Amino acid sequence: MTLLTKSFSFRLILQQVGEVGLLLGRTIINIFRKPRETKIFLQQLEEVGVRSLLVVSLTAAFGGLVFALQTYVGFHRYIGVGSEAYGGPIVSLGLTKELIPILVGLMVAGRVGSAMAAEIGTMKITEQIDALYSLGADPIRYLVAPRTLACLIMVPVLTLYGDIIGIVCAYFFNISMGVNRIVYMRNTLLYLELGDVLGGLIKAGTFGVVIAIIGSWQGLKTEGGAEGVGRATTRAVVISSIIILVLNFFLSKAMPESFGI
Amino acid sequence: MIRINDLHKSFGLNKVLRGINLHIQSGETLAIIGQSGSGKSVLLKHMLGLIQPDRGSIIVDGVEICGSSETELNNIRRKFGLLFQAAALFDSLTVAQNVSFGLERYRDLSQEELQKKVKESLAMVGLQGVEQLMPYELSGGMKKRVGLARAIAYEPEIMLYDEPSTGIDPIRADAINELIIKMKQEFRITSVVITHDMTSAYKVADRIAMLYNGIIVTVGTPEELRKSDNQIVQQFIHGRAEGPIKEW
Ligand SMILES: Nc1ncnc2c1ncn2[C@@H]1O[C@H](COP(=O)(O)OP(=O)(O)O)[C@@H](O)[C@H]1O
Ligand SMILES: [Mg+2]
Secondary structure (H helix, E strand, O other): OHHHHHHHOHHHHHHHHHHHHHHHHHHHHHHOOOOOOHHHHHHHHHHHOHHHHHHHHHHHHHHHHHHHHHHHHHHHHHHOOOHHHHHHHHHHHHHHHHHHHHHHHHHHHHHHHHHHHHHHHHHHHOOHHHHHHHOOOOHHHHHHHHHHHHHHHHHHHHHHHHHHHHHHHHHHHHHHOOOOHHHHHHHHHHHOOHHHHHHHHHHHHHHHHHHHHHHHHHHHHOOOHHHHHHHHHHHHHHHHHHHHHHHHHHHHHHOHHHOOO | OEEEEEEEEEEOOEEEEEEEEEEEOOOOEEEEEOOOOOOHHHHHHHHOOOOOOOEEEEEEOOEEOOOOOHHHHHHHHOOEEEEOOOOOOOOOOOHHHHHOHHHHHHOOOOHHHHHHHHHHHHHHOOOOOOOOOOHHHOOHHHHHHHHHHHHHHOOOOEEEEEOOOOOOOHHHHHHHHHHHHHHHHHHOOEEEEEOOOHHHHHHHOOEEEEEEOOEEEEEEOHHHHHHOOOHHHHHHHOOOOOOOOOOO
């Protein structure tokens, strides 16, 4: 009960929002400061990007497949046999604007956000963060800035990759169901606009920043041994996943194509 | 050089520091002794601004540490070298990368100069050929010596040693005492040495301060401390279980 009232107290939430805001501000400033941590940045690009490829491939493929399946069923049942070829644009729109950015965001939050919280949290409790300070190195510049920049770049890249995988899988599903491949493809290309894909990528970039900042924030706040690291890791994933889902709705609403809806 | 006035710090209900007053002069070696858990490490971290006090002030070379901006603090911190009690090596970096960490970022050195400096610093703590090892491959004592090499590589003006000889065999511990003395004589470094090894304190220190119950109960030369009529000091320096200090 005390725990509940404590975590829901308005002041505490406000304070935490303040902490995150401050961290975000200082991270942005430090991204532009020298000396640049190029080596760590490249390592993080690999960690966030290359090592997420398999997970993103799988989730995008099955996301595309199931979305294609339901769209097919919808057209088949309500519009009629032969209309399934018109599902192409719906599938590609849904995938590039919503499903893939969300899937990639949540997968990277689980894979990378948790790792960031655990790594930085372990550094915190073993005094390595204090050691950074003692050498005159700001942990935000050394740890948080390169991670944030890497996520800002790599989550959209992964999303674009996921878009392609998802659309291709949806295409093959439709072909396997006997849909006319020429018509399906033509419809897809006709109605899919660059703006839709771009909108999804902008969202993905935002999710990337959320993942890195929340993971780092929880890591830097870690206290009290291995248990504390575990708590920080869990919190990082839960908080960033919720923010991603909530933010996604408002970003979709704010995108130019949705004006007037 | 470092002036600490009326420093207070609590963690929750645990009042650790209750009004520390201490003045560390330029070029001297001051040893701080006290029981485990008496707040020696906490006091040391205050000097670098790693912990903010509840009350009081710390002035380093005329600059107030408490309330300084992060940028100012980082500039002040580069005057210091700190050996952590548990070494606090960066566990994702090799020994060489650990030692060169500060140098690489804030000194304009070529790759060769950097390697040379790393080698020299490691040699000063009696280590060689360990450059490419990772921290987890080192024994506790070796970690501590790498931590020391990392702190001195940067040629700080002030060295803070948190229990330099704990966890190290007696011969190497004495070699570290020699190193502390050498740093003072050759480079005129100001040092603060935390220890509960009295042999070491007598050997390296110009003055010894005893921390007890959140305050500095005595400061004086080793000679003055030996002759002190303070029962707390006598009990501690002679390592007796009987006396005014009851909790342990
Ligand atoms: N970050 C912290 N949070 C809460 N309590 C702390 C923290 N750091 C130290 N303490 C407490 O402060 C007291 C002094 O610790 P410390 O300075 O490490 O002692 P020592 O004299 O052995 O170095 C201990 O009771 C310890 O539990
Ligand atoms: Mg200590």
